Amino acid sequence: MKPTRIAFDDALQKVRDHAYAGPCEVLPVIMANGRILAQPVVAQRNCPPFDMSAMDGFAIRKDTLKLPGDHSLWIGEAQFAGEPMRPLSKNEARPIYTGAAVPSGTGAVLVKEKANIAGTSLLLSEALMAGANIRLTGEDARLNETVLDRPIRLNPAMVGTLSAYGVTNVTVRAKPRVAILVLGDELAGSEDATADQIIDANGPMVRALLEDAGCSILQHTRIKDDAQAICEALCSALDNGVNMIISTGGASVGAKDLLRSSVEAIGALIYFHGAHMRPGKPVLFATSRSGVPIFGLPGNPVAALVGARFFIMSAIRAWYGMSGEQPILRWSDCQDSGQTRILKAYAKPTEAGSAVVVLPGQQSHMMRSLLAANAWIVQGGDQPRRLFPLFDLLNDRADE
Ligand SMILES: Nc1nc2c(c(=O)[nH]1)N[C@H]1C(S)=C(S)[C@@H](COP(=O)(O)OP(=O)(O)OC[C@H]3O[C@@H](n4cnc5c(N)ncnc54)[C@H](O)[C@@H]3O)O[C@H]1N2
Numbered sequence: 001m002k003p004t005r006i007a008f009d010d011a012l013q014k015v016r017d018h019a020y021a022g023p024c025e026v027l028p029v030i031m032a033n034g035r036i037l038a039q040p041v042v043a044q045r046n047c048p049p050f051d052m053s054a055m056d057g058f059a060i061r062k063d064t065l066k067l068p069g070d071h072s073l074w075i076g077e078a079q080f081a082g083e084p085m086r087p088l089s090k091n092e093a094r095p096i097y098t099g100a101a102v103p104s105g106t107g108a109v110l111v112k113e114k115a116n117i118a119g120t121s122l123l124l125s126e127a128l129m130a131g132a133n134i135r136l137t138g139e140d141a142r143l144n145e146t147v148l149d150r151p152i153r154l155n156p157a158m159v160g161t162l163s164a165y166g167v168t169n170v171t172v173r174a175k176p177r178v179a180i181l182v183l184g185d186e187l188a189g190s191e192d193a194t195a196d197q198i199i200d201a202n203g204p205m206v207r208a209l210l211e212d213a214g215c216s217i218l219q220h221t222r223i224k225d226d227a228q229a230i231c232e233a234l235c236s237a238l239d240n241g242v243n244m245i246i247s248t249g250g251a252s253v254g255a256k257d258l259l260r261s262s263v264e265a266i267g268a269l270i271y272f273h274g275a276h277m278r279p280g281k282p283v284l285f286a287t288s289r290s291g292v293p294i295f296g297l298p299g300n301p302v303a304a305l306v307g308a309r310f311f312i313m314s315a316i317r318a319w320y321g322m323s324g325e326q327p328i329l330r331w332s333d334c335q336d337s338g339q340t341r342i343l344k345a346y347a348k349p350t351e352a353g354s355a356v357v358v359l360p361g362q363q364s365h366m367m368r369s370l371l372a373a374n375a376w377i378v379q380g381g382d383q384p385r386r387l388f389p390l391f392d393l394l395n396d397r398a399d400e
């Protein structure tokens with residue numbers, strides 16, 4: 001029996017139901033930028049690792065902090081960052097620099113600009129607040145504290161922070177290995193397209209999206225509308241051990257639309273072919289006999305992008321052990337239209353929240369507005385209207 005067309009949100013759920021989590025690997029933190037964390041990370045040291053000065057100035061003893069009137073302290077030998085800590089002596093004012101260990105007995109650090117120096121003495125004319133200009137041991141992170149505990153894409157700030165916390169290795173998900181098959185007799189590359197050919201936009205676009213999402217591209221081929229060639233490409237991708245196959249084009253009902261029959265011919269199981277959505281209506285989702293997800297994205301470029309942005313990212317999230325994506329905004333209105341419309345939009349932060357503009361040129365062959373878009377409005381299909389970023393950055397916040 002032919003699978004019937006399903007609602008957009010049901011289709012997303014179907015993908016999640018049949019996608020699976022990928023294996024893990026351990027990487028040095030320095031190599032893990034852009035990778036998805038798979039296990040919680042625990043601080044391996046206190047940060048700061050010891051009480052340290054926050055300013056260049058003078059370490060002043062606790063017992064001389066609050067002395068009234070001018071009080072003369074002798075200036076000791078400087079304490080630099082990286083040097084072992086030496087305790088403060090009685091009536092000593094120790095020159096100290098930002099990041100240097102605060103000597104034991106210190107009550108506060110007097111900033112250099114406020115120091116009144118006379119020869120080898122420092123005149124303390126005003127009382128200092130206890131603890132002033134001292135960074136406390138572990139006030140940023142404590143030894144053995146869990147500092148990241150969810151699947152999230154590591155970014156340069158995280159790489160730096162985890163390094164500061166003494167973390168050398170992290171456990172991340174392996175990169176999904178994917179094959180991209182671009183179908184269409186009419187297609188050629190931009191460098192060699194003749195006047196009657198169409199330049200392949202989907203191949204570069206889907207590849208870039210997958211690379212951004214952390215995938216390894218094992219195979220990327222342009223294939224003619226030929227059943228045998230399509231079946232061979234599908235089988236060779238499976239033989240190469242890919243974790244996902246993505247095709248574009250040939251997904252509709254035309255005489256040369258051979259994706260569905262080819263997917264059936266290799267014994268894959270189709271879960272849906274067609275969703276109540278525009279663009280992207282003829283999208284197909286199947287799994288191979290060995291359970292590898294196969295996506296048939298429609299040929300119209302905006303339809304291909306929408307399919308990749310929502311359906312493939314849904315499978316990639318499952319691979320990474322992440323939950324389903326939440327919209328960045330959910331409006332209260334709900335348009336009961338039966339069909340989900342996915343609109344290219346520009347969202348601009350304002351003082352009152354966010355101003356969202358639907359861009360002109362919404363048909364699925366019109367790419368121009370993609371050059372300005374930064375978001376999608378998803379509306380209709382019995383769901384509240386929602387706003388999603390143009391691409392899923394896999395950086396869900398902890399409170400989601
Ligand atoms: N009788 C019907 N016709 C169509 C229907 C339908 O329901 N009944 N659906 C329409 C919708 S909606 C879409 S979307 C398209 C999808 O068709 P296919 O997936 O079969 O794609 P093609 O026919 O191969 O191509 C459609 C269009 O896109 C251009 N294209 C294809 N690949 C690329 C590429 N890699 N880069 C740039 N452009 C590409 C192709 O030249 C065509 O213009 O079907 C409608 N028809």
Ligand code: MOO
Pocket residue numbers: 277278279280281282298300302303364365
């Ligand atoms: O659904 Mo198709 O994507 O309109 O062009």
